[in-house]
Amino acid sequence: MSEAAPRRAGRPRKAILDRERITLHALELVSVDGYEALTMQRLAKSLGVAASALYNHVSSKQDLLQWIQELVMTEVDTSVFDREPLSEALIQWATSYRDVFAQHIPLIPVIAVLPVSDSPRTLNMYERVAQSLRTAELRDEAIVPTIVALESFIFGSAMDTAAPHDIFETRNHKDATPNFTQAVSDQRATGLNTSDDSFQRGLYALVAGLLATGSKNE
Amino acid sequence: MSEAAPRRAGRPRKAILDRERITLHALELVSVDGYEALTMQRLAKSLGVAASALYNHVSSKQDLLQWIQELVMTEVDTSVFDREPLSEALIQWATSYRDVFAQHIPLIPVIAVLPVSDSPRTLNMYERVAQSLRTAELRDEAIVPTIVALESFIFGSAMDTAAPHDIFETRNHKDATPNFTQAVSDQRATGLNTSDDSFQRGLYALVAGLLATGSKNE
DNA sequence: ACCTGAACACCGTTCAAGT
DNA sequence: ACCTGAACACCGTTCAAGT
Numbered sequence: 001m002s003e004a005a006p007r008r009a010g011r012p013r014k015a016i017l018d019r020e021r022i023t024l025h026a027l028e029l030v031s032v033d034g035y036e037a038l039t040m041q042r043l044a045k046s047l048g049v050a051a052s053a054l055y056n057h058v059s060s061k062q063d064l065l066q067w068i069q070e071l072v073m074t075e076v077d078t079s080v081f082d083r084e085p086l087s088e089a090l091i092q093w094a095t096s097y098r099d100v101f102a103q104h105i106p107l108i109p110v111i112a113v114l115p116v117s118d119s120p121r122t123l124n125m126y127e128r129v130a131q132s133l134r135t136a137e138l139r140d141e142a143i144v145p146t147i148v149a150l151e152s153f154i155f156g157s158a159m160d161t162a163a164p165h166d167i168f169e170t171r172n173h174k175d176a177t178p179n180f181t182q183a184v185s186d187q188r189a190t191g192l193n194t195s196d197d198s199f200q201r202g203l204y205a206l207v208a209g210l211l212a213t214g215s216k217n218e
Numbered sequence: 219m220s221e222a223a224p225r226r227a228g229r230p231r232k233a234i235l236d237r238e239r240i241t242l243h244a245l246e247l248v249s250v251d252g253y254e255a256l257t258m259q260r261l262a263k264s265l266g267v268a269a270s271a272l273y274n275h276v277s278s279k280q281d282l283l284q285w286i287q288e289l290v291m292t293e294v295d296t297s298v299f300d301r302e303p304l305s306e307a308l309i310q311w312a313t314s315y316r317d318v319f320a321q322h323i324p325l326i327p328v329i330a331v332l333p334v335s336d337s338p339r340t341l342n343m344y345e346r347v348a349q350s351l352r353t354a355e356l357r358d359e360a361i362v363p364t365i366v367a368l369e370s371f372i373f374g375s376a377m378d379t380a381a382p383h384d385i386f387e388t389r390n391h392k393d394a395t396p397n398f399t400q401a402v403s404d405q406r407a408t409g410l411n412t413s414d415d416s417f418q419r420g421l422y423a424l425v426a427g428l429l430a431t432g433s434k435n436e
Numbered sequence: 437a438c439c440t441g442a443a444c445a446c447c448g449t450t451c452a453a454g455t
Numbered sequence: 456a457c458c459t460g461a462a463c464a465c466c467g468t469t470c471a472a473g474t
């Protein structure tokens with residue numbers, strides 16, 4: 001109805017910045033130069049404004065990270081719950097979740113402590129998982145612990161992807177650690193990426209075990 | 219044999235600082251004021267020296283965190299592997315490991331990326347676990363992924379203990395998330411701490427599943 | 437060899453001043 | 456309402472100078 005907001009004469013002087021532009025720019029900066037490049041000053045520069053201008057729109061860097069988190073969360077695939085049986089859906093969802101945050105490791109400490117009410121999309125995801133678990137006859141009181149346990153494993157596994165490939169190199173300690181040194185060599189012989197191999201084994205174990213012990217029929 | 223290091227006349231002028239004193243002071247500072255208080259300047263002040271003096275002994279703050287990590291790792295109880303059957307030993311070890319690092323969450327990103335050869339005590343712990351897994355007839359190539367999967371879950375769970383108790387408060391989103399809101403209420407009704415409940419359920423599932431699928435007899 | 441004090445290149449954040 | 460520029464209180468780290 002109303003033609004425009006009440007405004008004095010002259011150029012409208014529209015704002016350069018808003019949440020969307022700031023968040024997208026931040027994500028772009030991160031994807032190119034990594035999280036160590038995400039400083040308020042550098043972000044401001046890439047937006048062509050002074051660093052202090054950002055504080056007209058975001059109250060702190062912590063807040064900015066929450067905006068990014070909210071955006072990144074949309075990349076996690078929850079559609080599998082509509083078409084796959086529960087076990088398979090959980091496995092595919094968890095894999096997607098872990099792959100996404102492997103690219104955003106510095107966000108993990110942020111999410112882990114962020115109240116869900118501050119992140120509608122995360123809450124939405126939880127609702128979807130909770131609904132599937134309930135339909136699958138998981139005991140009511142087991143639903144939240146099942147989600148939290150899976151998420152802890154997902155976050156830990158995402159962080160593990162940052163480990164250097166030779167993290168288990170035992171070097172001159174070989175003699176003192178024969179079993180572990182051998183085990184490292186045996187895993188390496190499979191040709192599988194250690195993080196991926198570990199995640200998959202753990203995920204299958206976790207999903208199977210959580211559904212079994214949380215079931216109403218046990 | 220030799221009485222003393224060759225030295226010019228006068229007072230021996232022994233060093234005030236060394237790795238042990240620095241590390242213990244840092245740990246004390248952290249236990250009193252938390253990790254946000256652990257800055258090189260504050261640490262130096264509590265040691266009665268200038269911040270620059272620290273750099274005669276430690277090459278970076280990252281290095282200092284590794285020293286602390288090495289010390290904290292000694293608090294993890296690995297003695298259970300000597301007296302308990304494998305499943306029970308893994309559960310008790312993991313519980314100890316998680317409880318220790320729940321007090322040292324900022325160290326987790328450090329450990330996750332630290333080559334084991336830089337941390338003899340961690341390597342020692344791995345050897346102990348690997349030895350037990352091998353003795354229990356776990357397939358050779360499954361040993362490392364089993365340890366890594368457990369560790370990822372442990373680190374993720376340690377981080378989760380930092381979550382505020384009302385992290386799942388759904389507030390004004392209740393209508394849109396009926397299943398999750400109900401699940402939160404049901405878990406709360408058990409009276410169990412959510413992090414502890416989740417950790418225990420996940421740990422049992424993980425240990426049982428990993429030992430089953432990694433066994434030579436499967 | 438080991439410590440001090442000053443300095444450097446950054447951080448995140450605040451605030452008076454402009455439009 | 457929204458932006459600039461200067462400033463503040465910190466960081467980790469370096470380095471010439473002293474003993």
